[in-house]
Amino acid sequence: MTTIRKGQAPAKLGRNEFHLKFIKSFYDPAFDAVSDEIAKIEEIAWHNYADSHKAPRTVPAGAGFADPGYALSIEWKQARDRLLAAERHQKDPATQSRVLLIVSSPRNDGSCPGENSKSWRMSEMARTILEGEGIEVDLLDLSLVTSDYDRHIHPCKGCASTAMPLCHWPCSCYPNHAARQTGDWMNEIYEKWVAAHGVIIITPVHWYQTPTVLKAMIDRLVCADGGNPDPSSTHGKKANEAKDLELGGWDYPKHLANRAYGLVVHGDVAGVDGVRRALSDWMTWMGMVSAGTFGELNRYIGYYESYAESHDALDRDLDFQEEVKNVARAVAHTVADIRAGRVKAPDPRLKGPRPK
Template identity: 35%
Template sequence: MKPNDDNGRLPTSERPFRVLILSGSERRQYNCPGVDSKSRALMLRMADRLPQDWEIDYEDLGNVYGRARIQSCNACVSTSMALCCWPCNCYEKGDSTEPDLMWNLDLYARLDLADAWAIIGPHNWYGPTSNLKLMFDRLVCANGGNPKEALIDHKNPEQAMALETAPEWEELSVNHLEGRTAAFFCYDDAGANEIGRDGRPRKLRHKQWFDPDREPFDDPRDAYRPLVWQCRYSGVEVPDGLWTNARSGEGRPYSEDQAEDMIHEDAFMQAFDGWTDRFATVVAAKGKAEPGRWRAFGYEPPGHRWADAKLKWRELRMRTGHAPEGSSPRIQDELGLNEDAVLSPAKSDGERLRGS
C-alpha cells in the first residue's frame, strides 16, 4: 500500500509494517544522461514484488535538473559530537541559499518511519554512488547526534565542546535509528567493454600502472562495504544475506546496457528477485522497529535568528583574527596552524596564492 505518514503517530503494534526503497544512481532522464537508471527500474520492480499490505515508500535520488541535491556533510562531528545535531541542522527545508534534498524530501523522517530500508545502486569507481555516499555522510547525526540544539544555542562550537564532556551528554548521545534493518543490492558491469584480455583498461597507455591482481577487492559487493558498516556501527542491522552484488552488461558498450537490456539478463534478474524475496522474509520475521526517544518524524526545527546573529558576530571576529578567547580557532591562529583569519572566506586559497 502507499505510505501514510500519519500512521507514524500510532503505537507500533497498531501501524502497518513499513519499508523505504532507495534508488541510488545519479542518472535521471530529466538531466544530462537523458535516460533513467537501472536502479530506478529495480526500485519499482521491488515495490511491486513486496507484500502489498505493507506501507511501501520509495525515492529515486537521481539528479533532476534544477532540483536541489543532497548537500555534503560539514563534518561538525569532528569539532564535537554535540555540535552534530539530530536531525541535521546544518541545512533546512526550503532554504534557497543552500537547498538540500535530504530536507526537501523529508528523508530523515522517512528513514525514521521505516522499519527496514532497501538500497539499490551501481558501483561508481570501486565504491557507492556520490548521492548514496552524501546521504550516508549526512546520517552521521543518527549515530549519537545531539537531539537538543537549544543546549548549544543552535550551532555554537564552544558550547558544544563543553556539552560533549558534561554528565548529561551520555543520555543524549544515542543511536537514533537503532533497531532497523538495511539491505543493499549493488551491481557492476566489470568495466563494460573497456577491459582487455589482460584485465587492464584498453585505453590505458601506461599498462604497468594498473595491476588487475591488485584491484581493491575480490568480492564486488565490497564496493558498498563502507555503507554496510556505517549501518552496523549505528545499530542498523545488515544481515549478510541481504548484502549482495550482481553483474549486468559485462563486455557491452554502455549504450547497450540500459534498463531495457538488463531485464533480459535472466541471471541478473533472478539475483535481484532472490534478494527481494530474502528481504521480505527476513524483515517480516524480525518485525517492526520501535521508534527512538528523539524522532526525526514530527520534528519541527526551532527558530534560531538570534543564535544566527551571535554566530555571525563570532565569524566576523574570526575574520579579523579575534576568535573567542580560549577557543580552538584562537589557539590554532596563535600557533599559526591554519592561516584562516581572512576577510573574505569565500575567496579560495588558489585565488589568494595568485593575488587575485
C-alpha cells in the same frame, strides 16, 4: 576545555564580490526586463548575508529543551516534530510495515542521460515483491537531485568532528538563508528513514565508490548516529558548549537502530565487492539489522560489455533479476521478524567500552 582551533575560513565577501556572485543566477536575458527589481532583492540579500540571517524565523524552544527560551529555527522545529510523529507511527505495532526503497543512481530520463537507470528498474522489481508481501513501499529516487528545480542535498559540514553534540538531529546546518544554502532535501529524507521498518539501497558503482548523490545522503545521516536532538543544549553552534557536553559524557544515541536493511550493488567492470561491504559496515554501525546472505547482493551486469546495451544485458539476466527480488523477500521477512520480536540487533544489553 580543549582549545578551539581557528583560522581556516576566509573573510566574508565584500559588497562587489557579493554582487558578482548574486547576479550569476540571473544570467538569462529574460531577466533583463526586471533588473531594477532584482537590484532591490540583491540589496536585501546583501544585508541578510552581512548580518548572518541564517535562521530568520524562530520560536522559543519551549518545554522539554535544555534552554526553553532559546530561539529555535521554525524550520528545524517543524522537521523535528515530523520526525517524532514518524517515530511514533513506526513503533506502533498496529501500523503497516514500511520499507524505504532507495534508488541511488543519478540517472533518469528527465536529465542529460536521457534514459532511465538500471537501479530504478530494479527498484520496480523489488517494489512488486514487497507490495505482494503486504508491505508499504516508500520510494526515494536520489536522481531527482540532478533533474528537479532547486533540489539539493547540501554537503555535511563536519560538526561531529568538533564534538558530537554539535551535530544536531535532525541536521540544523541547513537551510542557511544568509548564504543562500536552501532547497535542502534532507529533512524529508530523514522523515522517510525514521518512518521505515526496513531500508533497501540499490546502487551502481561509480569509480569503485558510491555515486555522489548517495554519498551526500550518507554523510548527512551522521546526525542519525549519535546526533544531539536538542540544539538549545549547545545554543545553536557554540563549539565550546558542545565540547563540554561530549567530554562530560555523551551516549551517542542511534536514532535509526533496529531497522532491517538490504543492498543491491551492481557494476559493469569492478568495485561491487568493496561498495557492498562499505555500505553493509555503515548500516550495521548504525545499529541496523542485515537481512542476511540473500539480503546483500553484489553483481555485474553486462561484464565488460558496451554501455549502450547495458539495459539489454539486464533484460537477459533473469537470474540477477530473481536475486534482486530475493533481496526484497529477505528484507520483508527480516522486518516481520524484528516487529515480532524474533530478531534484534546483536546483544543490545552489552555496552561498548569506546562508544562513538
